[in-house]
Amino acid sequence: MRQPRLIVMVKEPRPGRVKTRLGRDIGMTSAAWWFRHQARGLLRRVEDRRWQTLLAVSPDAEGLQSRIWPNHLLRIAQGSGNLGARMGRLFHTLPMGPVVIIGADIPGISRAHIARAFAALGNHASVLGPAPDGGFWLIGLKRVSPPPKTLFYGVRWSTAQTMTDTLATLPRPIAMIDTLNDIDTAADLANDLE
DSSP, X not given: OOOOEEEEEEEOOOTTTSOHHHHXXXXXXXXXXXXXXXXXXXXXXXXXXXXXEEEEEESHHHHHHOSSSOTTSEEEEOOSSSHHHHHHHHHHHSOSSOEEEEESOOTTOOHHHHHHHHHHTTXXXXXXXXXXXXXXXXXXXXXXXXXXXXXXXXXXXTSTTHHHHHHTTSOSSEEEOOOOOOOOSHHHHHHHHO
């Protein structure tokens, strides 16, 4: 099997640019501070020699030069478009082999979750980690052939239908792994602290 790749999608943690829904609840500066520290802790938790960890950064130029993220991690630009366009570009342009993509706003994630996702790709074409809000916190493709051009076509992002819409575009068979929370609002943050 080819080298598995874990892609962590990050934005520069600047007030008003990152976690804006959370920022409306707790203030933009506090939301940016939370994201910066959350993302750095997540990167420490998920790095592992069993897979290559890369950062998909945004905005492109600033993210590629950022001093916030660990220097030893390879960075690639997310590019423009909605979340589906950006993730689709990653799945289509990286060398063949298993790729798992996560966001940096999932406090409960561990190496074991990532290992389960890559293990699921051993006998599945796709893997998805559902979130309770109808979205997902992890998506992966085995990638023994190019992903379908219809990947993420028609997905209603940031809605209760996001996961269902995404499932309709993924190569089969699909594995489902653990349900984890991502943090979008102060209520999500409070639930995570409980």
